[in-house]
Amino acid sequence: MAAATRPFADLAERVLAGDRRAIGRAISVCENADPAAEPLIAELWPHAGRAMTVGVTGPPGVGKSTLAGALVGHLRSLGKSVGVIAIDPSSPFTRGALLGDRIRMSDHFLDPEVFIRSMGTRGHLGGVAEATFLAMLVLDAAGKDVLLVETVGVGQSEVEVRSLVDVVSLVLQPGSGDSIQAIKAGLMEIPDVICLNKRDHPAAASARRELHHALALGEEETRPVVVESAAVEGEGIVELWDALEDRRERLGPDGLRQRRRENLAQELVTIAAARSSARLRRLIGDELGGRLLDRLDAGEIDPVRAVAELQDAARDDT
Ligand code: GDP
Numbered sequence: 001m002a003a004a005t006r007p008f009a010d011l012a013e014r015v016l017a018g019d020r021r022a023i024g025r026a027i028s029v030c031e032n033a034d035p036a037a038e039p040l041i042a043e044l045w046p047h048a049g050r051a052m053t054v055g056v057t058g059p060p061g062v063g064k065s066t067l068a069g070a071l072v073g074h075l076r077s078l079g080k081s082v083g084v085i086a087i088d089p090s091s092p093f094t095r096g097a098l099l100g101d102r103i104r105m106s107d108h109f110l111d112p113e114v115f116i117r118s119m120g121t122r123g124h125l126g127g128v129a130e131a132t133f134l135a136m137l138v139l140d141a142a143g144k145d146v147l148l149v150e151t152v153g154v155g156q157s158e159v160e161v162r163s164l165v166d167v168v169s170l171v172l173q174p175g176s177g178d179s180i181q182a183i184k185a186g187l188m189e190i191p192d193v194i195c196l197n198k199r200d201h202p203a204a205a206s207a208r209r210e211l212h213h214a215l216a217l218g219e220e221e222t223r224p225v226v227v228e229s230a231a232v233e234g235e236g237i238v239e240l241w242d243a244l245e246d247r248r249e250r251l252g253p254d255g256l257r258q259r260r261r262e263n264l265a266q267e268l269v270t271i272a273a274a275r276s277s278a279r280l281r282r283l284i285g286d287e288l289g290g291r292l293l294d295r296l297d298a299g300e301i302d303p304v305r306a307v308a309e310l311q312d313a314a315r316d317d318t
Contacts, residue, residue, distance in 0.1 A: 083139035174207035
C-alpha cells in the first residue's frame with residue numbers, strides 16, 4: 001500500500017522503539033478517534049502488559065500532582081522509566097496541556113525516560129475513558145516500566161481509575177473530612193493504599209485517628225494500607241511506593257491476571273457504552289430524532305416504539 005494511504009505506517013514500530021515523538025503522535029491519533037488508531041492499536045496490543053500501572057486519585061487540592069511528581073523522581077532514582085497521564089476535568093485541551101498544578105512535573109519534562117501527558121475530559125471524539133485506556137496502552141507498549149494515572153474525585157468521577165490500573169492509591173489530606181465521607185460512601189474498599197498527605201498539617205494527628213478508626217470498621221482482608229506523606233518535602237514517597245509494590249506483589253501472578261481480566265471487562269463495557277451513547281445522542285439531535293419527536297407529539301408512536309427505532313437506527317449507523 002502506498003505511504004500516502006498509510007500515513008502512520010511506521011508509527012507502531014517507532015512507538016515500540018520508545019520514540020518520544022511517535023508516542024505523542026500515537027496518543028493524539030487515539031484521542032482523536034482517527035481511523036488510523038485501529039491498525040495502530042492492533043500492532044501495539046501484543047506488546048502491552050509489562051508495565052506496572054498505578055492510579056493516584058483523590059479530591060482536588062490534596063496533593064496528587066505533587067505526590068505524582070515526587071513518585072516520578074523516586075522511580076527515576078530506581079532506574080525505572082515512567083509514563084504519567086493526568087486527567088484534568090477542567091481542561092478542554094487535549095495535547096499535553098501544561099496547567100498550573102502540573103508545573104511540579106516540569107522537573108521531569110526533559111528526562112527522555114519520562115513521558116507526561118495531561119488530558120482534558122472534553123474534546124475527545126471517542127470519549128475520555130477510551131482515550132485514557134488507549135494512551136496507557138501506547139505507553140505500555142513503548143516500554144515504560146511504570147504508568148501513573150492521576151484522576152480527580154473519589155468514586156463516580158468521569159474516569160474511574162480502578163478499572164484502568166493494577167493498584168490504586170487514594171490521597172487524602174487532614175482537616176477536610178473526606179475520609180469520613182469516603183467511608184460513608186463505601187469507597188474505602190476501592191484503594192489498595194490510602195495516602196494521608198500533608199502530614200505536616202496541624203490536624204494530621206486527628207485525621208490519622210479518624211482514618212484508622214473508620215478503617216477498623218471494614219473487613220480486614222480488603223482493608224487498604226495507610227501511609228503518610230509530606231509530598232512537598234518529598235517525605236513518605238518511598239513508603240508510598242513500597243506499599244503500592246507490596247500490594248501488587250501480594251496479588252501474585254494469578255491474582256494480577258485475574259484483576260487485569262476483570263478490569264478489561266469493565267473497560268470494554270465503559271468504552272462500548274460511551275461509543276453507543278455518543279452515537280445515540282448524535283442521532284436524536286439529527287433529522288431522525290426530530291421525526292421521532294414529531295411522531296411522538298402527534299400520538300403516532302409511543303416512547304417504547306421510539307426507543308426501538310432509535311436503537312435500530314444506531315445499529316445501522318456505523
Ligand atoms: P492536587 O490538586 O491534588 O493535584 O494537589 P496539588 O499537588 O496541586 O497540591 C495542592 C496544594 O497543596 C499545593 O499548594 C501544594 O504545594 C500543597 N501541598 C502538596 N503536598 C503538601 C504537603 O505534604 N504539605 C503541605 N503543607 N502542602 C502540600
